Structure formats: structure tokens, C-alpha cells
Amino acid sequence: MATQPFDVVVVGTGPGGYVAAIRCAQLGLSVATVEDDRPGGVCLNWGCIPTKALLRNAEVVGLFNRAKEFGITVGEWKADYSQAVQRSRRVADRMAKGVEFLFRKNKITLLLGRGTLKSARVVEVAGKDGATTLEAKRAVILATGSEPKSLPGVTIDEKRVVSSTGAVTNEGRPGSLIVIGAGAVGIEFADVYAAYGVAVTVLEALPRVLPIEDEEVSTQIARLFSRRDIAIRTGVKVKSVTPGSEGVSVEVEAEGKIETLKADQVLMAVGRAARTRGLGLEALGVATERGFVTVSATMETSVKGVYSIGDMAGHQLLAHKAMAEGVVAAEAIAGQSPRPVDYGNVPSCTYCHPQVASIGLTEAAARAGGREIAVGKFPFTASGKAVAQGETEGFVKVVADKATGEILGAHIVGPEATELIHEFAVGRTLEATLDEIIHTMHAHPTLSEAAFEATLAALGHPIHI
Amino acid sequence: MITKVFMPKLSDAMETGKVIKWLKKEGDAVKGGDLLVEVETDKANVEIEAFGAGILRKIVVGEGGTVPVGEMIGVIADPTEDISSMAAAKPATSAPAAGAPAPAAKPAPASAAAPAAASGPLPAMESYQSVPATTAVVPLAPAAAAAPAPAFAASAPVGGRVKASPLARKIAGQTGVDLRLIQGTGPGGRIIRRDVEAAQATPRPAAVPAGAPPPAGAPRPTAVPARPQFVIPPRPEAEFEDVAMSPMRAAIAKRMPMSKAPVPHFYVTSEVAMDEAWALREQLNSLDGQPKISVTDMVIKAVSLALIKNPGINAQLNGQVIRVYHRAHIGIAVALDQGLITPVLRDCDAKPLARIAVESRDLADRARGGKLRAQEMSGATFSISNLGMYDVEEFSAIINPPEGAILAVGSVLQKPVAEDGELRVGRRMKMTISCDHRVMDGAMGARFLQDVKRLLEEPLRLLV
Numbered sequence: 001m002a003t004q005p006f007d008v009v010v011v012g013t014g015p016g017g018y019v020a021a022i023r024c025a026q027l028g029l030s031v032a033t034v035e036d037d038r039p040g041g042v043c044l045n046w047g048c049i050p051t052k053a054l055l056r057n058a059e060v061v062g063l064f065n066r067a068k069e070f071g072i073t074v075g076e077w078k079a080d081y082s083q084a085v086q087r088s089r090r091v092a093d094r095m096a097k098g099v100e101f102l103f104r105k106n107k108i109t110l111l112l113g114r115g116t117l118k119s120a121r122v123v124e125v126a127g128k129d130g131a132t133t134l135e136a137k138r139a140v141i142l143a144t145g146s147e148p149k150s151l152p153g154v155t156i157d158e159k160r161v162v163s164s165t166g167a168v169t170n171e172g173r174p175g176s177l178i179v180i181g182a183g184a185v186g187i188e189f190a191d192v193y194a195a196y197g198v199a200v201t202v203l204e205a206l207p208r209v210l211p212i213e214d215e216e217v218s219t220q221i222a223r224l225f226s227r228r229d230i231a232i233r234t235g236v237k238v239k240s241v242t243p244g245s246e247g248v249s250v251e252v253e254a255e256g257k258i259e260t261l262k263a264d265q266v267l268m269a270v271g272r273a274a275r276t277r278g279l280g281l282e283a284l285g286v287a288t289e290r291g292f293v294t295v296s297a298t299m300e301t302s303v304k305g306v307y308s309i310g311d312m313a314g315h316q317l318l319a320h321k322a323m324a325e326g327v328v329a330a331e332a333i334a335g336q337s338p339r340p341v342d343y344g345n346v347p348s349c350t351y352c353h354p355q356v357a358s359i360g361l362t363e364a365a366a367r368a369g370g371r372e373i374a375v376g377k378f379p380f381t382a383s384g385k386a387v388a389q390g391e392t393e394g395f396v397k398v399v400a401d402k403a404t405g406e407i408l409g410a411h412i413v414g415p416e417a418t419e420l421i422h423e424f425a426v427g428r429t430l431e432a433t434l435d436e437i438i439h440t441m442h443a444h445p446t447l448s449e450a451a452f453e454a455t456l457a458a459l460g461h462p463i464h465i
Numbered sequence: 466m467i468t469k470v471f472m473p474k475l476s477d478a479m480e481t482g483k484v485i486k487w488l489k490k491e492g493d494a495v496k497g498g499d500l501l502v503e504v505e506t507d508k509a510n511v512e513i514e515a516f517g518a519g520i521l522r523k524i525v526v527g528e529g530g531t532v533p534v535g536e537m538i539g540v541i542a543d544p545t546e547d548i549s550s551m552a553a554a555k556p557a558t559s560a561p562a563a564g565a566p567a568p569a570a571k572p573a574p575a576s577a578a579a580p581a582a583a584s585g586p587l588p589a590m591e592s593y594q595s596v597p598a599t600t601a602v603v604p605l606a607p608a609a610a611a612a613p614a615p616a617f618a619a620s621a622p623v624g625g626r627v628k629a630s631p632l633a634r635k636i637a638g639q640t641g642v643d644l645r646l647i648q649g650t651g652p653g654g655r656i657i658r659r660d661v662e663a664a665q666a667t668p669r670p671a672a673v674p675a676g677a678p679p680p681a682g683a684p685r686p687t688a689v690p691a692r693p694q695f696v697i698p699p700r701p702e703a704e705f706e707d708v709a710m711s712p713m714r715a716a717i718a719k720r721m722p723m724s725k726a727p728v729p730h731f732y733v734t735s736e737v738a739m740d741e742a743w744a745l746r747e748q749l750n751s752l753d754g755q756p757k758i759s760v761t762d763m764v765i766k767a768v769s770l771a772l773i774k775n776p777g778i779n780a781q782l783n784g785q786v787i788r789v790y791h792r793a794h795i796g797i798a799v800a801l802d803q804g805l806i807t808p809v810l811r812d813c814d815a816k817p818l819a820r821i822a823v824e825s826r827d828l829a830d831r832a833r834g835g836k837l838r839a840q841e842m843s844g845a846t847f848s849i850s851n852l853g854m855y856d857v858e859e860f861s862a863i864i865n866p867p868e869g870a871i872l873a874v875g876s877v878l879q880k881p882v883a884e885d886g887e888l889r890v891g892r893r894m895k896m897t898i899s900c901d902h903r904v905m906d907g908a909m910g911a912r913f914l915q916d917v918k919r920l921l922e923e924p925l926r927l928l929v
Contacts, residue, residue: 339652404635406658431630431657 002133004109006032008333009123009136010143011115011279014041015048016310016322017143018099023330024141025106032134033108034115034125040096041145043319046165049095051188053088054168055351058195062353069390081196082171089169117142117280120305139305139333142293143326144279146272146311151180151238154268160243161266164189173198174264178250180238182209184350186269187221191352194230201231201261203252208234210350214362214411216377216397221356221413224393241266274312289314297340298332299325307333315343345428349418354394357421360409360428363399372402374434376458378450380414382465385445391415396454398424398434405433405459416447423451434459467546470501470525470539472532473513483531484538488512489521495541502538519543627784629656634784636661641843643867644784646723665839713804724866729902732861735914739877739892742924755819760894761797761851762822764874766927767920769793769813772847775913779846780904781869787904796845796865797825799832807865808832809845818927849874859895869904872917873897894921 007029010021017033018040024031038045057079067074103110111134113127123140125132148163150156158166164185177193179186182204194200202209202225208218209225209232222232239251239258243266250261274292287294287302292314299307307329310322324341331338350356366373376398380386394414400407410424427437434455442452449464456462472482485503489495501515519541526538540548627644629637633656637644642664649656742763749758772779772793780789793814796807808828813821831837850862851874862873875895882891896917900910920926 403639404632406632406635431632433631433635436631 003135005135005137006030007138009134010141011123012143012145013039014143014145014310015043015319016326019323020141020143020309020326020330021108022102022106023327025108027330027334029334031108032111034111036114038096039099044095045092046168048319050088050092050168052351053091054084054192055188057084058192059353061195079196081173085171117284120303139307141329142308143310144275144312146317147275148268149271149273150268151270154241156268160248161241161268163268167267176263177265177267178203178261178263179267179269181269183269187350187352189267190230194228203236203238204234205237210356213356213358215364217356217411217413272317276312299329316346321346347421347425351418354414355417356413357417358411359421359425361399362409366399366408374400374402374458376454378454378457378462378465380450383447383450385447386415389415396450398454398458400434400458405435420447420451467548468541469537470541472534472536472538474534479534481531481533484526484528486528487524491521491524493521495519495521515541522548628654632658633661640665711803717804721863724863728864730864730899731902731907732897732899733907733910733914734859734895734897735918737894737918737921739894742921743892745924756822758818758822760877762818762825763927764849765795765813765821766818767917768849768872769795770920771913771916773814774916777905777909778870778913781867782904790846794844794846796848798850799829801833806832807848808837808841859897861897862899864899864901869901871899
């Protein structure tokens with residue numbers, strides 16, 4: 001079969017790959033993309049998007065439970081989990097179709113099959129209908145993402161022991177669930193299943209849930225989850241996971257004592273590993289570090305002309321980071337001088353209820369940096385909009401450099417936290433200081449006022465607390 | 466605002482200049498920093514930047530015209546401004562016909578727009594400055610009020626805006642880094658935090674006293690006269706050697722043109738009767754157990770008190786605003802073998818003279834020993850350079866940006882003084898302040914000097 005030439009070949013069409021492909025096309029390059037699953041990658045199909053649909057369902061269930069509070073009498077009602085999953089599939093399908101539409105619009109070729117690098121310029125695609133050889137005249141962009149990890153000796157069978165990928169499409173729900181890992185994925189699934197009446201236990205080896213977040217955020221989420229009867233066990237080491245016919249036994253060690261927990265199902269949420277097997281990286285000599293591909297500031301690997309973006313290239317395994325890297329790679333390939341990705345300014349979001357969002361340094365990290373800092377905190381209980389909305393759990397916390405007012409970090413638990421965080425993201429990009437935030441008028445009443453007040457609090461003069 | 470464009474004095478020896486080419490036409494919009502006109506001097510052709518903003522309303526000296534330094538060669542003004550009084554400008558000595566007369570505008574009786582800077586000797590960098598219009602001019606053009614305003618207001622800052630992030634501005638403000646001297650590496654050349662931090666890492670050189678210019682009227686030989694044959698015996702040493710610049714010399718070389726070129730300096734000199742101060746100093750220094758007080762210490766104290774009284778001098782241009790300081794942090798120029806450095810003595814307004822004496826000596830000693838701390842090398846609000854110990858009667862110094870002014874102090878000399886019709890011998894000291902004309906004006910500098918002079922002439926005021 002003849003070799004098809006393109007300027008750029010993108011392997012993987014997740015948020016990193018499809019954004020890179022579109023940006024390349026915008027810059028006048030001819031682009032082929034290779035996908036061995038569905039366009040849109042884990043994010044659109046099995047991750048971010050369908051879980052957000054499930055979490056919205058969980059939120060609606062939560063509102064039904066609170067109907068009385070709003071003076072609404074609800075007759076008999078039923079929350080059907082299988083329909084929630086079906087809805088999430090429709091959402092995912094629609095978004096994945098959106099990617100295909102964008103490819104057509106930008107005249108990007110999509111090949112279904114598994115891509116392997118034969119050289120720095122040749123990608124072989126093994127599809128259902130045979131093999132195709134693609135020539136990349138300018139560059140290859142690898143964007144094959146990541147896959148769920150497990151614990152040593154624990155096999156994910158997607159029945160008794162499931163990964164997020166298995167859980168997201170499973171229309172049935174267990175009566176009880178043990179979530180291993182209290183990062184964003186574990187906490188989000190715990191939220192969804194608990195809303196649908198599953199008895200959920202969350203196990204975390206580190207001393208707190210959402211361990212990368214600010215300590216006060218972890219404390220708040222642990223407290224709110226406990227109030228929802230979600231069992232939170234931190235500082236717990238999982239010794240073994242044994243599926244049986246009745247369910248799964250999880251042997252744990254906590255404070256020196258061994259204990260066995262039982263549940264219908266175990267969800268493994270202990271992190272993700274780069275998906276690089278079978279790509280031909282070793283043969284080509286592409287350098288990796290602890291499983292992740294090593295890249296330059298323009299996302300180029302150790303092999304000239306081969307770029308790598310997204311989860312497989314390390315740093316935060318987040319879709320928005322992958323997208324930003326995709327743009328950098330595309331612009332570098334097109335001969336521009338893109339601004340490198342600022343890995344210190346990547347928003348982190350967990351879409352549980354209430355939501356969690358953060359950017360920059362935690363208070364502890366800022367203190368460890370040796371600078372004198374100022375911390376301001378504002379609770380949503382003091383926000384008129386939050387009270388009116390009946391969503392008063394959480395706070396906005398701002399960590400700033402005392403001398404300059406530099407915004408070192410912002411941490412939000414509460415309604416729309418994942419939207420509110422961007423005020424601080426923009427501020428940090430522009431190197432705004434606390435002064436610029438407080439001299440920006442914030443509409444009243446809004447949740448954003450909490451960000452404004454937390455900033456005032458960092459300067460020592462909040463108005464509303 | 467009306468800005469007269471003068472033939473600039475581009476070198477010490479320059480007496481006349483020729484307009485080679487106008488880079489803007491009459492009617493063109495001009496803003497600060499635009500290249501306006503190309504001028505030929507005795508040494509080179511130089512493109513001159515505009516200081517004022519507005520419309521190039523009138524070209525007074527056309528291309529090819531030669532005029533003396535300081536002669537008006539054009540007028541920049543708002544479109545509505547009455548510049549008819551400018552039409553009377555003296556024609557160039559050999560100017561071809563200048564451009565068409567200014568657009569018809571009603572003569573304004575009160576538009577004596579800018580008499581101040583047009584007369585008198587012109588210091589090098591003052592020859593080309595904007596002159597504010599009298600207030601009478603502005604309201605006189607009601608008819609033109611409906612005319613569209615130019616995109617850039619006349620209030621546009623001279624020299625252009627410094628693009629810098631708020632954080633960069635704050636750090637610069639706290640560390641005394643001058644944003645105007647930094648190349649930004651952010652988007653669109655914006656100065657961001659790392660640029661300021663990088664600039665902080667580079668030591669700050671000190672103000673350099675300006676070299677005394679050769680007499681302006683010194684005749685230059687026009688032809689080589691016949692001379693007797695004279696054979697120079699061969700000399701062993703090379704004709705010249707290239708000496709590597711010390712980092713400090715390189716920094717001074719880089720920094721000083723950044724002051725002298727963009728900062729329009731003006732100078733005010735005053736003579737102080739130092740008899741009382743001298744006597745007081747001898748008295749103080751005869752006291753046991755008291756630190757020795759120098760003339761510089763007394764000047765520092767006097768300057769600091771005068772700065773608090775004249776905050777307009779204790780000020781500097783900071784982007785679009787004038788930052789006025791309420792503390793007197795005095796930079797003291799200290800000569801070193803390889804250059805000079807200006808350590809900063811903080812809060813001199815609040816420190817007693819004896820304390821200033823102790824601290825200034827300590828700073829100077831450590832400056833010579835290369836043992837200054839970083840924070841002692843920045844943050845001055847005003848600097849003093851004293852060359853009195855070199856028997857210098859007077860000199861003028863280059864402002865050390867971002868500061869707005871510097872005081873150059875000469876020796877205390879014994880001189881014949883006429884007083885009450887009698888001649889006697891008195892001690893006199895001359896001091897010259899160099900001021901950033903963007904921030905302050907001549908009268909302010911003069912009032913400040915008057916206060917310094919009074920304090921030194923009644924030196925007990927330095928002790929209370």
C-alpha cells in the first residue's frame with residue numbers, strides 16, 4: 001500500500017491530540033490523526049465528560065432530597081442509575097461527534113487503528129481493514145494518553161474490581177463500594193454512587209483526601225462527605241484485594257492493625273500510567289522517565305521531529321494541560337515561538353459536591369517556600385448569593401506573598417468552585433496582585449464576591465466577615 | 466499643549482545644526498518617541514525623537530535649513546491649539562521656504578505659549594522639551610471643540626508607557642529597579658517578574674559626575690598650519706591598549722546613557738556661605754567621644770530636611786505617575802578605583818547628624834571594601850555626589866535613574882567676599898542640582914537649593 005504523506009501525523013485524538021491537530025490545520029499544515037478507540041480519547045468518552053454528566057445527575061438527586069427545604073412537595077420519585085449512565089453516554093457520544101465534526105471542518109484525516117512509529121517520519125496504522133503507512137513530512141505528535149493503574153497484585157477485572165473506565169459505563173450499581181484512592185477520580189465516583197444510595201467507603205494511603213489540595217480543603221471535603229455517610233478512611237494501607245463470589249474482601253492496615261473490609265465492588269482510583277506500549281518508542285530511542293516521555297519546552301522528545309503531549313508526557317494528567325501542550329507543539333512545528341506551558345499555573349478541579357478547585361501553591365507549600373505569606377479566607381455562608389442559592393458549604397482561600405501581594409495560590413470549596421478559580425488563573429497569568437483583584441469591581445450578588453472578599457481578607461480588611 | 470521643537474544641542478561643540486529631513490509632514494500625528502526630524506551636526510546625522518504629543522502643526526525650518534542650536538524649528542500642538550504666535554519665529558539663517566503657514570487659526574491674544582524655554586542658554590538635553598501651554602490657550606478654541614480628538618491625548622506620557630505586570634511594578638518599587646531600563650521578556654515585550662528579578666541580580670552602578678564641557682566658544686582650527694619638522698623618537702610601548710571593562714565600568718557605561726538620553730536634565734547652581742557650618746563642624750569635632758562630622762554629612766542632613774520640605778524634588782517618574790517620596794533615602798556617590806558606587810543611607814531626614822556621620826562613614830568604608838549588602842545599593846530617593854575633596858569648585862552630575870535629581874557638591878573654598886561694602890575672606894561652597902525636567906521645574910529646584918542653603922548657613926538647624 002502506498003504511503004500517504006502529511007505534514008503532521010497525530011497519534012491519539014484525546015484532548016491533547018485533537019487540539020494539536022486542529023491547531024496544526026489552522027496553521028496551514030496537512031494533518032492525519034490516528035485513533036484506536038473513539039475520537040475524543042478518555043476525556044470525552046470515558047473520563048471528564050461522562051463523569052460530569054453523572055455528577056450532575058447526583059446533584060439533581062441531591063436537590064430532590066432537599067425539595068422540602070425549598071417548599072416543594074415531591075410525590076413518589078425514583079432515581080434510576082442506569083438512566084443516569086445512559087444520559088452520560090449520550091453526552092459523551094455527542095461530544096465525540098463534535099470532535100469528528102471539527103476534524104471535517106479543518107480537513108483533518110482520521111484513521112481508525114493502532115499507530116506505531118516505524119521511524120521518526122513514518123507511522124504505521126494497523127486498522128480493521130488492513131494497514132496504512134503514513135509519512136509525516138514535518139513531525140509526529142504522540143498523544144496516546146494514559147490508562148488506570150492498579151495496586152501490585154490486584155487485577156482489574158472490571159466486574160468486582162473496576163477502574164474508572166469500567167465504572168463509567170456500568171449501568172448497574174453495587175450495593176456497597178470501596179473506593180481505593182481519594183484523589184479527584186475516587187472522590188467524584190464516591191460522590192455519584194453515594195448520591196444513588198450506594199454505601200461507599202473511601203480508602204486513602206495518605207493522611208488526607210484530595211492529598212494534592214490545600215489541607216483545609218481536604219478537611220472540609222472529608223467532613224462534608226462524612227456527613228453524607230460516606231466512610232472516609234485515611235492513612236490506610238491496602239494489603240490485598242480478593243474478589244469472591246459474594247463480593248470483594250479488602251485487607252487493610254491502619255495504625256498497625258490489620259482489618260478486612262467487604263463490599264460488593266472495589267473501584268481502583270490509585271492513579272494513571274502513561275500509555276506508551278506498542279508505540280515503537282524503545283526502538284526509536286525516545287527517552288522516558290518513570291514511564292513518562294521526556295519532552296522539551298516545545299514538547300519535542302529526544303528524537304527530533306517526534307513530539308509528545310498530554311498524559312503520556314507527564315506533569316499533571318489533566319485534559320486542559322494536554323490541550324495547552326497540543327497548542328504549543330503545533331505552533332512549534334509550524335515554526336512559531338509559542339510560550340511554553342506554565343505547569344505552575346494549571347487549575348486543578350474536582351467536581352464533587354461541593355466542588356473543589358485550586359491553582360498555584362497550597363498554604364503549606366507557600367510557607368515551605370520560605371516567604372512571608374498572607375492568607376485570606378471567606379466562607380460561602382457569608383455570601384448572599386450562596387445563601388440565596390442554598391449552597392453555603394465551603395470557602396475561598398487566597399494565599400499571597402505578604403510583601404508584594406503576589407497571588408501564590410487560591411483554593412476554593414463550594415458552589416461553582418471550578419468556574420470561580422479562573423479569576424485567580426487569569427490574575428496569576430497577568431501577574432496581578434491582590435490589589436488588582438480588590439480594585440476590580442465584583443458584581444453583587446455573585447459567588448465571585450467570595451473570591452473578592454477572600455482577597456480583601458488576605459489584605460486584612462474584609463467587609464462582610 | 467504646545468511643544469516647540471528646537472534645534473537640539475547634540476554635542477558640546479555643536480553650535481548650529483542643519484535640518485536634513487523631516488520624518489513627519491505638517492498635519493501628521495506625532496507622539497512621544499516618534500522619530501521626527503533628521504538633523505546634521507558637525508559629527509553625524511541624528512534622528513530626533515519627539516517629546517510632545519499632538520499634530521506637527523508647523524515646520525518652521527525646512528529641509529536644508531541651518532539654524533543655531535536652540536532655534537525653534539517646528540511646532541507640535543493639538544489640532545485646536547492656537548499657534549499663530551509661533552508664526553513669528555525667527556527664520557533660519559539659510560532656510561529655504563518653510564512649509565505652508567499653519568492652518569488658519571484665530572490669533573489668540575493670550576497665547577504667549579512658551580516664552581520660558583526659548584531664551585537663554587540651552588543645556589544639552591533641555592533643548593528639546595515640551596512646554597506647557599498657558600491656561601489661556603486651551604479655552605480659546607471653542608469653535609474647534611467639535612473636532613475629533615486625536616487618538617492620543619496631549620497628556621500622553623513623555624517617553625511612552627512602560628509595559629509591566631502589576632507584580633513586576635511592585636517588586637521594582639520595593640527594590641528600586643528602574644523599569645525603564647529593563648527589557649521585558651513577557652508577551653509583547655511586557656516586563657514580568659523574572660525580568661525585574663534578573664535586573665536586581667545585576668549590581669546597580671552609581672551616578673557619574675558629568676565631565677566639565679570644554680568652553681563652548683573654543684575656536685577649532687580649520688586648516689593645518691605649517692609646522693617645523695619634528696621627528697618623534699620610536700617609543701617602546703604600544704600605541705594603545707584595550708583594557709577590558711570591569712563589570713562595574715560596563716554597568717556604568719550601559720546605564721548612564723540611559724539616564725542622560727531619555728531624562729531631560731536641567732541644572733541649578735547655588736553658592737552657600739559655609740563659614741557658620743565650618744565653625745560648627747570644628748566645634749563638634751573637638752568634642753570628645755563624638756563621631757567626626759564631615760561636610761558631606763552636613764550636606765546630607767540639610768538635603769534630607771529640604772527634601773521633606775520640598776517633596777516635589779524627592780520624586781521620580783514611575784510609569785504614568787510621579788512617585789513622591791516622604792522619606793529621604795540618600796544615595797552617596799563613593800569613588801572606587803574601578804568606578805563608583807552609590808550606597809544608600811536610609812531615612813536621613815529622621816536620623817541625627819551624628820548618626821548620619823557614623824553610618825555614612827561605615828557605608829563608604831564598606832563600599833570601598835566591596836562589602837555592601839544588596840539592599841544598601843538601591844532604593845535612594847535622591848543622590849549626592851561630593852567631589853569637594855578633589856578641589857573641584859563646581860560640577861554637574863548625571864541623574865541616577867529612577868531618581869529624579871542629584872546634587873553635585875564642590876569644595877569649600879576660601880574666597881574674597883563683599884559684605885556690607887567691605888571685603889573679607891569667607892568660606893564658600895557651590896552646589897549644582899541636576900533635575901529630571903519631566904518631574905520637576907527650575908523654580909522647584911531653585912527653592913529646594915534655597916532651603917539647603919539656608920540650612921547650611923544656619924547650621925544649628927541641622928542639630929535640632
